[in-house]
Amino acid sequence: MSNRLKWKMLSVLFSCVMLISGCVEKKQLEKLGLSTAVGYDLEKENHIRGTVVIHKFDPLAKNLTEIITVEANTSKTLRQKQNLETDQKLVSGQLRCVIYSKELAERGIVQLVDALDRDPTIGNTVYLTVTDGKASTIMNMDKENQKIDLGTYLYNLIKQNVESEQLILPTLFEFNHRYNDHGKDPVLPILKLKNGNVILSGVALFQDDRAVAELKGDNIFYLKILSDKFKSGTHEMGFDRSKFKKLIMNQEGNAFRTVYKKLYLNIDNIRSHTKIKLVDKKNLRFKVAIKIQSRLLEATEPLDLAKPANIEYIEKVVGKEMEKEIKKLLIYFQKNKVDPIGIGNEYIAHNRGKMLTKKEWRDKYKDVKFDVHVQNTIVKSGVID
Amino acid sequence: MIKWLLGKKSQEPSKAHSFIIDELKEQIKSELKAGSDLTFRTLKKDKQELVFCFMDSLVNKPSLDDFIIAPIQKNTQMEWTCEAIAQLLPISDLSAVNQLNEVVTGIIEGKVYIYVEGHPYGLQADVSKTVERGIEKAETESLVYGPKIAFTESLIGNINIIRHNLNDLNLCMEDLTVGTRSKSKVKLIYIKDIAAEEHVNGFRDKINQLEIDHVAGATVLGQLIENNSWTVFPQLVTTELPDRVTIALMRGKVVVLMDRSPDALYGPTPFFTFFESTEDVYMRWNMGLALRFLRLQAAFLSVLLTPAYVAVLTFHYEVIPSALLVSLGRSRANVPFPPVFEALLLEFFIELLREAGARLPTKVGQTMGIVGGIVIGQAAVDAGFTSNILIIIIALSALGSFTTPSYLMGTAIRMVRFPIILLAGIWGGIGIMIAFCFFIIHLLKLDTMGGSYLSPVYPLRWKDLGYSFFRVPTQYLSKRPITNHPMDVQRFSAQKAKKKDVDD
Amino acid sequence: MKVNLHPKESLLFNAFQLIFIIHSVQVGVGVVGLPKIVFLEAKHDAWIAVFFAGVLTSVILWFIIMMLRQYDSADLYGIHVDVFGKWLGNLLSFGYMIYLTACFFVIFMNYTEIVQVWIFPNLPTWQLAFILILLAVYAVHGGIRVIVGVSFLSVMGTLWIILVLFVPLRYADFTHIFPIMNVDIKHMLKGIQRTSLSIMGFELIMFVYPFVKEKHRTLLYVQIGNLFTTFTYTLVTFISIVFFAEDGLRKVIWPVISMLKIVRLPNLERFEFIAVSFWMLVILPNLCLYLWASSKGFSRIIKRTQKMGIWIIAIVAFGASFFIKARYQMNIVTDLIAKAGFYAAFCYPVVLSIIVYLKKWLLRRKKSHVKST
Secondary structure, eight states, X not given: OOHHHHHHHHHHHHHHHHHXXXXXXXXXXXXXXXXXXXXXXXXXXXXXXXXXXXXXXXXSOSOSXXXXXXXXXXXXXXXXXXXXXXXXXXXXXXXXXXXXXXXXXXXXXXXXXXXXXXXXXXXXXXXXXXXXXXXXHHHTTTTTTOOSOHHHHXXXXXXXXXXXXXXXXXXXXXXXXXXXXTTOOOEEEEEEEETTEEEEEEEEEEETXXXXXEEOTXXXXXXHHHHSOBOOOEEEEEEOGGGGTTTBOOOOSSOOOOOOSSEEEEEEEEEEEEEEEXXXXXXXXXXEEEEEEEEEEEESSOBOOSSHHHHHHHHXXXXXXXXXXXXXXXXXXXXXXXXXXXXXXXXXXXXXXXXXXXXXXXXXXXXXXXEEEEEEXXXXXXXXX | OHHXXXXXXXXXXXXXXXXXXXXXHHHXXXXXXXXXXXXXXXXXXXXXXXXXEEETXXXXXXXXXXXXXXXXXXXXXXXXXXXXHHHHOOOSSEEEXXXXXXXXXXXXXXXXXXXXXXXXXXXXXXXXXXXXXXXXXXXXXXXXXXXXXXXXXXXXXXXXXXXHHOOOTTEXXXXXXXOTTTOEEEEEEEETXXXXXXXXXXXXXXXXXXXXXXXXXXXXXXXXXXXXXXXXXXXXXXXXXXXXXXXXXXXXXXXXXXXXXXXXXXXXXXGGGGGOOHHHHHSOHHHHHHHHHHHHHHHHHHHHHHHHHHHHHHTOGGGSOHHXXXXXXXXXXXXOSOHHHXXXXXXXXXXXXXXXXXXXXXXXXXXXXXXXXXXXXXXXHHTTSSOHHHHHHHHHHHHHHHTOSOHHHHHHHHHHHXXXXXXXXXXXXXXXXXXXXXXXXXHHHOEETXXXXXXXXXXXXXXXXXXXTSOOOGGGOOBOOGGGOOSSOBSXXXXXXXXXXXXX | OOSBOOXXXXXXXXXXXXXXXXXXXXXXXXXXXXXXXXXXXXXXXXXXXXXXXXXXXXXXXXXXXXXXXXXXXXXXXXXXXXXHOHHHHHHHHHHHHHHHHHHHHHHHHHHHHHHHHHTOTTOOHHHHHHHHHHHHHHHHHTOHHHHHHHHHHHXXXXXXXXXXXXXXXXXXXXXXXXXXXOSOHHHHHHHHHHTHXXXXXXXXXXXXXXXXXXXXGHHHHHHHHHHHHHHHHHHHHHHHHHHSOHHHHHHOSOHHHHHHTTOOBTTBSOHHHHHHHHHHHHHHHHHHHHHHHHHHHHHHTSOOOHHHHHHHHHHHHHHHTTTOOSHHHHHHXXXXXXXXXXXXXXXXXXXXXXHHHHHHHHHHHHHHHHHHO
């Protein structure tokens, strides 16, 4: 190429760069108010109250965060109104956590979630949560000192619990995935205020986009086992002492006092594998086979673990107990017409021909029968016998 | 003029000088106009008169006295004829001339013209001296490991070094001249049965075709014979390291040395050659490989880091992870300028520091670095001029650009950063990508002595990757790089170097 | 016009590079929307449809290469003249040039739209279009050697994105792909047809062929290139199906980018911003090759310089970018080009190669007739 032409091209390029500089909207970090957490409450019919935690980088201001509450019909109008109340431009690209009040969740949240989906600046890994009371109370809990950024705090709280395998991933994409799947329903964690701190109190089970039931404590562990490949997570089980009579070691000489009436075992799940299989298409019979490799962490009474037979016995007893609990849980799901495990997906996958719609599956779901098999293996029992 | 020096007849009709000494003196004086520098020494014996014409500043006085004047004076019996004098003088470079222009050019080159009055021709003896510094350590391409010797301004000395490094019978050195006025000597060096003829011819033709009054040095010569003179990227390597030249010669490259220039120029040199250091060769291969990768990465980061900062802080606040968000936002909050301006300002500051440090003597330069780097940097952050994260980034990218062994390429990398920062300030990540695409196309368009500039990556030559992009153990490098189209491909027999079996 | 094109020796490139040319020209803006488009027809068997589309492409490539082998070193412009005569042949060539220009247009317009949706909502279309066209013009000015280089570096530089695609697999639900082959033949065929916009581009081999050094190895490398594309596409579609729920995949427009949203690096929260920017490197060889092939027509048909052709096409394409205002208009144009592409890239070469084959066969028969008599 001749040099003249190259110069011409370079000058054209340069002039065009000069011409259009500044045409794209600038979003300089320090001039933005980053909303890190958003809460939605149902105010009255047709009205939603939105609360937003804004993270600002004002060197003169004492507080890092600011909390604004407004009311509107759609979430975007909420943002516009919130924007009027702050000196910095409100953007949601750093949104980490969304809180819906239980009231709202019971009515359905899909239109609010859809608004999150539509916005390309909002990430896919935003955590969605439900709160027992009002979202605004949680967000205003630290209003006086505002030392912490609530969005980041909630984000870390949930992330920590997800990573230690206590919760099913409550991200936006997981919610969407479950909501859009014909044979699976969403699950979101429930936040609660306790002694001025936000804690996770349980899990809300959704039927489509409406929260219909709640799970607490132990059952979350089983839900987790059923729905995911599970890597860690501890679980405590209580048994009658009589069942373990043979195993309890005689304490000669040492004084040993029993504090509990029952015998408690604490089991650490190392690896679990769940297989849900459709065994009988006509009668809708599913076989739920669970293989758990676990580790005995704690027993409230000294057990004789040196004998292989004893270990086998514990394995069996624990397995039986789990089977019972899981079966109870599955029936609970059925009763509430929620399918957080994805049994419907399993059924659809084995059903040729026309795809089932959500409604068709719900009708079938109540007739489903389960066979639960738990195969528990205790692979380790700590550093002592 | 070049043709004339190559031994062909000049356009002007040549004429013999006057055979009378006084007239000869006048002729030479009027040709040279050298003032008192031009010296004539006359000797008389019987009726014969003999004159020595030379430039005082160009001859080596002791050898003139000892080897030319003294023997003639001492031999009183001898009759002064050219033949007799030629027999007598202990001088190796001695020729008989009688053309005025030859005499004059001889005198400029530092020769002594000895003429006996009345004779048809005189003798020219070479007792020239050149002023040169001693051999020193390499300065611009300093090394930790490996030979430290560097080229000097003396062409003969440089050839001496290369010849000693490489005792190959096939090492060719062609004489060329550049500069219609300065007539600098240039040596075209290659190994006859390795270097591709096309490259040798390419260099020779390009240098011969140059029509310029003066070429300031090998670096300038390189710029003049490159194919694309608009680009920021150098297409030929200049080096002051003889061992680097030796390695290049053995790989089939062609080297150009120029008199009075301490740099050797060689080619063809694709892009990645500029990131090679001789240290890679001297180190064990795995360390060499790691260092070469470090350097490539440093260059890449040096170009990309500041624009990425600008793009993220101006447009893409979404990509900042929450752990970094607070520290980035806090440090930016005090700065009154937009990120582009901030980055350009600081880059400019670093360039100033570098330039000032290079101009000043070494000791002051160090103080400059400390004052500039620490004091002003800290003050700038405190005053809310820049964010401290940007200071880290700018320092990193400056360091990155200094790791490039070739000073020319390092400078090119630093210069390239500015338009990219500007583009990042206008279009964010898209702007960076536009620049990236542009440079890919641009590098593909460049060539070095007719070969692809991005070789061996494009066109892909697997075997050559071991020479330039990677550094592999020597047993896998039995063939010379194909990029240079070597005539003798084999370095050593791969069969003989084969691994032995266990217990063999 | 000469039927055969004999470029300078220094312009020829190794047949090996065809892998990269074919792959890079096939993979472009189409692939980011591919899984959704095919899913709408072939449901959760979309990945099989995509795979079959790849197989079909490889059959068509075989036809094309067989046709090209009938000549010494001809491109489509030359073959047109040889088969249909000067007037009709050039008219067809001109039609093909328009098709190539339209492809060029659709590629940069679609990319601009993606950038507008994902990164800069208020970036004027013409700005980015202008820059992209300039980049392509700059590259095409360097000739085929530079373009081949661009496609090689583009493939090498973007290979790692395939690895990133494995991150969504962690959140996959494999029940989605079952029951396999549940969709009927009609929808499967429709799905295959829908793949055409994304998989086309291989027709450019008809223009590049004269520049290949080892012509006898073209078929092998072209097939490898196509195989690689097929593999990539099948993988992308498969991952999208297992990652998205059925209704979810229906809703998104660019499933591949939406999928990359969940990728997080320790120092980078949102990967899709990188991916969208980086996609420019993926479409760059497409732009260059289409611009090159269509501008080649200027020097082949009407005996003008190719440089002039480049500028004319660039200006026309740039001008056309002002006519597209809304999303639905772009969708109409894209669908139109996809349909045209289906005929121009899939059907037409097959027909043409059969005609060429018949013609050569007849000629040979005539010749042997003449000889025997």
